[in-house]
Amino acid sequence: MSLNTHRWWRDAVIYQVYVRSFLDSTGDGIGDLAGVRAGLPYLKKLGVDGIWLSPFYPSPQHDHGYDVADYCGVDPLFGDLAGFDLLMTDARRLGVKVLLDIVPNHCSHEHPWFREALSAPPGGAARSRFHFADGRGPDGSEPPNNWHAMFGGPAWSRVTEADGSSGQWYLHMFTPEQPDLNWRSTEVAAYFDQVLRFWLDRGVDGFRIDVAAGLFKHPGLPDSPDPEADARTRDSVNPLAWNQPEVHQVWRHWRTLCEEYTSHDGRDRLLVGEVSVPTAREHAKYVRPDELHQAFFFDLLSAPWNADAFRKVISEAMQDIAGTGSTVTWVLNNHDQVRTVTRYGDCGTEGGGLGTARARAAALLMLSLPGAAYIYQGEELGLPEVVDLPDDVLTDPIFRRTGSRARIRDGCRVPLPWSGHASPFGFTPGAESAKPWLPQPAYFAEYATERALADTQSFWHLYRNGLQLRQGLPQLGEGTLRWLETPPGVLAFVRGDGLVCAVNFTTAPTPSPVSGAPILSSGPCTADVLPGSTAAWWISDRTHP
Incomplete structure (x- = not known):
């Protein structure tokens, strides 16, 4: 680990800011860059190392900014370049890294x-x-x-x-408003070099790359061998449209470009890819030493709440991805997924007890794994998915294209609650402000940031305490993992010199793997007993056999 201590990204914890839903500074009901800037002290207090900003470029907003009309500007919805520069200045002062979302697979039909x-x-x-x-x-x-x-x-x-x-x-592999770019054109590659340099020259610390396994299509554009499978919405299963071998040439070039900037000032610039591929072994090809620094490992996110499933996913990632010399990039949620509390529980609209307990346990598990972690905004508040938005407010193009509510993404994008007892919950200022762009349910009052900060047992404090320990304990972050023998339904492993993490995936209590009280737990935890749906950390040189 000492050889890579200067490489901040290897064990960084990054907070994903969905800009339009984070904090509105103007009263138009849509979050903006000035709102992000105002929220930086909150994120610094939480303890994250950096932020990833969703697209804020000029766009007709058919897919909320992932249809880019100008890659080197700021949409007036979100501010302007001067405001972006102020955000960068404050982030540097606070020591918070800033990653931008870059969309190279497709642009807007208004480009x-x-x-x-x-x-x-x-x-x-x-x-x-x-x-x-x-x-x-x-x-x-x-x-x-x-x-x-x-x-x-x-x-x-x-x-x-x-x-x-x-x-x-x-x-257009997404919507008609998002025509796919042809990366076999040298003009496209040269254009994105200019785009990257534009933002790197403004001081950004790197890029999250949308659809990083895309870009190249089979040159003959033949029929897909499995058209029925390819019709499943949002599954990257067409081998002719995704994961073509030529895409690796692009990432080698972008890595070289980033290292050019690093050589000038010693600051690592990060490339993290949205890589949807079938196996961890295929995933590992994207994070070879001369390609992307990181790629999101989605298998943990998609794993069922089951100890054997989690162990298999973690083991494969450690073997295949960490084996490249990179570190695994763990995620439990993002702007495209059902929120963790809802995904893990049979809990109805507001999440409920079981989903909440499991989500808290999963958070501690993720923060204890070797490598980097990404947290989607609102997860630190324990927000549930909003599952009952009326049809007339839905904006997801999946709903518009299919007429179905299945797998739509609006429910995880509802604006954050910050304070108060009624919408807009401090999200947008002033009595005359517009309503938030998606309606906030009344129960969001229980999840408001001001309440979370005041309640030492809240999700927020669990994340904050976990991040503090992660930063202060050399056993956490980058490093190795050794599994311990456990009863069925329980996972436990050792990190470094004696830090143990255990997760009880069952609903029944079980003996803890370490004697004594834990240093941190996701729920009430007495000495020698690990309750159901609970995770805990211990520091000990003695573990139960």
Whole structure:
């Protein structure tokens, strides 16, 4: 570990800020960069090492900023570049790293390049930056292949040519408003070099890369071998559209670009990828020493609440990913997933006891694992998923594309509650403010930040205490893990020199693996007994056999 102590990212804890739902400074009901800046002291107090900002670039907001119209600006919804620079200044003063969300797989249909492509003739250079193709059938009225979009429906839309005729089709693996860029075009690669440099020159500490296993498509654009599987919304199962070998060339180049900046001032710049691939072994290819520094390991997030499942996922990650020389990047939640309290419980709208206990235990487990961890905003408050939003307020393009509420993401994006007993709960200022862009349920009053800070038994204090110990104990963060023998339904492991973490996945109490009271536990925990749905940490050189 001593060889990498200067590499802050290896065991960093990063807080994901979904900007439009974090804190509104202007009263328009939408969070903004000034709100993030105002919240920095709160995040510093929580104890995170850095923040990852969701896209705030100019965008028509068809997918809440993941449809980018200008990669080198700030949408007026969220502020301006001067406000971003002030945010960076405050973050540096507080010692908080800042990562930006970069979206290289696709852009907005309002991006100047795509507008140019629509006005260009078939085969023109402007269209080569995207995936334009002739349709099938005698009149070209059928899509070029059978691919489906991740958010529902076909992955192709037909354009009307400049002369008014029905023309070619363009590829969009998410929505028609998000045309996929063609990374076989040298112009695309050169453009993103400029984008990265623009933000690196403004002092950012790195980038979270959206759809990092995408970018390249099979050059022949053939039919998917399993079109039914490919139609499952949001599953990256089409091997012709994802995880093509050429994508690794991009990450090697971006790594070199970041290291160029590091060589000038000694500050590591981080590249962390959203990598959805079938196995930990395939995942490991993205974090080889000359590629991405990190890639989110989603298997822990998707594992059922089961000791054997968690042990298998953790063991595979330690073997295959940590074996590359990188560290595992653990996540339990993000802006695309059902919140942890709800996911782990059969608890109804507000989460309830079982989901809450399991989510607290999972948080301590994640913070004790070797490597880095990412926390989605509101998880430190124990927020549940809002599952009963009315149809007329839903904004997720999945709902618009499919007409189904299954797997929609609005429920985890409801604006945070900060104070008070009624909406907007301090999220947006002033009596004349607009309503929050998504309605907050009345029960959010119980989860408001001001209450969490005042209650020493709250989720917030559990995270805060775990982060403090993680920063102060050399056994935590980067390093090794050794499993202990445990009864069925219980996991326990040793970190470094005698720090033990144990998790009881059952609902019945079990003997603890260490004598004495723990230094931290996710729920009430007496000496020598680990209650059900509880995690705890001990420091000891003696463990029960």
